[in-house]
Amino acid sequence: MPGYTFAEKALARAAGAATARAGETLDVRPDVIFSHDNSAAIRRIFEKIGAPRIAHPERMIFTLDHAVPAPTTQHAQNHAEIRAFAAENGIRWFEVGRGICHQVISEEALVLPGQVILGADSHSTHFGWLGAFGMGVGRTEMAALWATGELWMRVPEAMRVTLTGRLADGVTAKDAALKLIGDRGADGGDYRSIEFDGDALPLLSLEERMVIPNMMAEFGAMNAYLPPDEAVFNYLRTRGAGDFTPLYPDADAVYSEHYTLDLGTLDPQIALPHSPDNVVSLREALGQPVQQAFLGTCTNGRLEDLLAAARVLRGQRVRCRMVVIPASSEVLLAATQDGTLATLLAAGATISTPGCGPCMGNHMGVPAPNEATISSANRNFKGRMGTADAPIYLASPYVVAASAIAGAIADPREYF
Amino acid sequence: MTTHRVWVYDDNVNTDVIFPGKYTYTLKTPDEIAAHALEDLDPRFTAEAQPGDVIVAGRNWGCGSSREQAVTALKYRGVTVIVAASFSGLYARNCINQGVLPIICPQARELLSTGDTLDLDLAGGTLLIKGQRFAFARLSPSVQAIYEAGGLLPMLQRRFSDQGAP
Numbered sequence: 001m002p003g004y005t006f007a008e009k010a011l012a013r014a015a016g017a018a019t020a021r022a023g024e025t026l027d028v029r030p031d032v033i034f035s036h037d038n039s040a041a042i043r044r045i046f047e048k049i050g051a052p053r054i055a056h057p058e059r060m061i062f063t064l065d066h067a068v069p070a071p072t073t074q075h076a077q078n079h080a081e082i083r084a085f086a087a088e089n090g091i092r093w094f095e096v097g098r099g100i101c102h103q104v105i106s107e108e109a110l111v112l113p114g115q116v117i118l119g120a121d122s123h124s125t126h127f128g129w130l131g132a133f134g135m136g137v138g139r140t141e142m143a144a145l146w147a148t149g150e151l152w153m154r155v156p157e158a159m160r161v162t163l164t165g166r167l168a169d170g171v172t173a174k175d176a177a178l179k180l181i182g183d184r185g186a187d188g189g190d191y192r193s194i195e196f197d198g199d200a201l202p203l204l205s206l207e208e209r210m211v212i213p214n215m216m217a218e219f220g221a222m223n224a225y226l227p228p229d230e231a232v233f234n235y236l237r238t239r240g241a242g243d244f245t246p247l248y249p250d251a252d253a254v255y256s257e258h259y260t261l262d263l264g265t266l267d268p269q270i271a272l273p274h275s276p277d278n279v280v281s282l283r284e285a286l287g288q289p290v291q292q293a294f295l296g297t298c299t300n301g302r303l304e305d306l307l308a309a310a311r312v313l314r315g316q317r318v319r320c321r322m323v324v325i326p327a328s329s330e331v332l333l334a335a336t337q338d339g340t341l342a343t344l345l346a347a348g349a350t351i352s353t354p355g356c357g358p359c360m361g362n363h364m365g366v367p368a369p370n371e372a373t374i375s376s377a378n379r380n381f382k383g384r385m386g387t388a389d390a391p392i393y394l395a396s397p398y399v400v401a402a403s404a405i406a407g408a409i410a411d412p413r414e415y416f
Numbered sequence: 417m418t419t420h421r422v423w424v425y426d427d428n429v430n431t432d433v434i435f436p437g438k439y440t441y442t443l444k445t446p447d448e449i450a451a452h453a454l455e456d457l458d459p460r461f462t463a464e465a466q467p468g469d470v471i472v473a474g475r476n477w478g479c480g481s482s483r484e485q486a487v488t489a490l491k492y493r494g495v496t497v498i499v500a501a502s503f504s505g506l507y508a509r510n511c512i513n514q515g516v517l518p519i520i521c522p523q524a525r526e527l528l529s530t531g532d533t534l535d536l537d538l539a540g541g542t543l544l545i546k547g548q549r550f551a552f553a554r555l556s557p558s559v560q561a562i563y564e565a566g567g568l569l570p571m572l573q574r575r576f577s578d579q580g581a582p
């Protein structure tokens with residue numbers, strides 16, 4: 001008998017089964033479920049189900065993050081409904097400005113290694129950074145989870161991705177993720193569990209590790225997993241986490257594909273419009289004009305990302321508008337206290353409320369037709385930022401900052 | 417066997433063009449949602465699609481967001497079957513949960529152009545396209561039960577009404 005993948009172990013545990021194999025359909029009972037500004041819409045579906053009550057309010061989390069502070073009366077009404085429903089049902093929720101769901105739930109240590117977390121958001125793969133099984137679900141699925149506490153899931157096959165070597169200066173985990181997606185395509189993950197290993201992982205900071213599973217949503221992954229180590233356990237413990245049992249795949253687990261990437265040979269990457277797998281080496285895109293630079297999102301809106309931008313922008317002036325949106329209030333506070341924010345502001349960038357900002361085109365940086373944006377986000381589909389004919393380039397915070405200075409796609413290493 | 421007019425699209429059609437994200441918190445009624453289906457990709461679909469029409473696509477149909485409106489916008493336009501070379505996993509789940517059938521058929525897109533027709537034998541699990549017959553994989557029994565109930569919502573409604581009011 002071969003060993004088990006992480007996904008097989010995590011889903012068996014959450015389904016109360018002794019073991020599970022890829023291909024089996026299980027009723028899984030997640031440890032944590034969350035939704036964001038879509039919670040009011042989920043509530044309307046929940047009410048149609050006719051369940052007498054919410055099965056497990058203590059497992060639920062709401063964050064107000066996708067359009068915050070409310071840009072219109074309609075959005076405000078939506079937020080008001082969510083606050084009222086949370087209060088009525090004793091559901092934990094986070095107010096406008098606290099930050100983006102994935103970041104806030106991580107900072108609050110509300111999900112732990114080995115657990116299953118299902119979010120009404122496609123980037124719920126994010127939680128693989130701490131060794132949890134994170135998966136995005138639709139609104140009806142989330143309403144079903146409120147009503148019953150469980151959901152049907154097909155145990156996925158798994159792909160192993162081995163990262164070796166050490167990143168060169170100016171090259172980041174974002175570049176590694178873009179490279180993988182570019183090489184294998186937007187459906188390269190094929191709704192499998194993408195399980196990482198390799199000697200590069202312990203060398204990555206925790207914030208860098210968060211980027212990789214977050215981006216795996218663009219790879220078509222069901223979930224993504226990094227083996228958690230002492231650095232992760234410390235992060236969680238200092239944030240008040242209780243006991244947990246991390247899960248690791250067996251050495252003889254079955255993987256349907258094995259991909260290896262030497263981070264030491266990697267150079268900066270960029271995704272060209274209009275797909276995150278339209279990836280080339282940064283040098284092939286240098287000089288393309290941009291009218292807006294956007295630094296933020298659940299992918300690259302953390303302190304290290306702001307620090308990277310500040311390193312490039314110190315003593316420089318941006319030539320195009322640059323919108324900076326910290327991923328959480330904690331990030332904003334830290335960047336205020338350590339002077340990072342002052343550096344960014346002095347260079348001519350502007351700052352907005354922690355949250356998703358213009359990432360999905362709601363507000364706070366929607367481009368005009370034909371204006372190009374260089375963004376640290378994860379997704380550059382046509383129309384993603386709210387305007388159909390507005391090209392979006394995806395790259396690391398370094399590249400975003402350098403391009404803001406040049407008003408065109410630029411190599412950050414020239415500013416080091 | 418039923419006959420359906422088809423709308424044919426490429427690989428990697430994403431949820432942002434099927435239903436733009438900017439509408440996700442503002443449009444609520446089925447008619448409003450249906451009115452914007454595919455508007456950034458194919459305004460002709462938005463204007464002319466009829467109930468019973470079938471979408472035929474290449475690989476990775478519905479990649480991107482988990483938003484269900486990318487399924488319901490089409491369903492409210494009367495599309496209840498989507499044939500693709502492959503689907504994004506999240507999108508295929510959303511289809512089942514909404515009572516829309518995702519059919520995997522790698523050849524369909526090469527054989528068909530928008531405006532052509534295909535024949536579908538749901539019970540027999542076959543597609544008839546330009547004289548060629550293609551069998552498609554059936555759903556697993558527990559997933560089939562959700563689809564047959566019309567989706568996850570009607571299935572749960574039945575379950576909770578059978579349990580009686582609290």
Ligand code: SF4
Nearest residue numbers: 123297298356359360
């Ligand atoms: S920042 Fe963007 S990708 Fe992340 S949760 Fe918000 S809208 Fe989604």
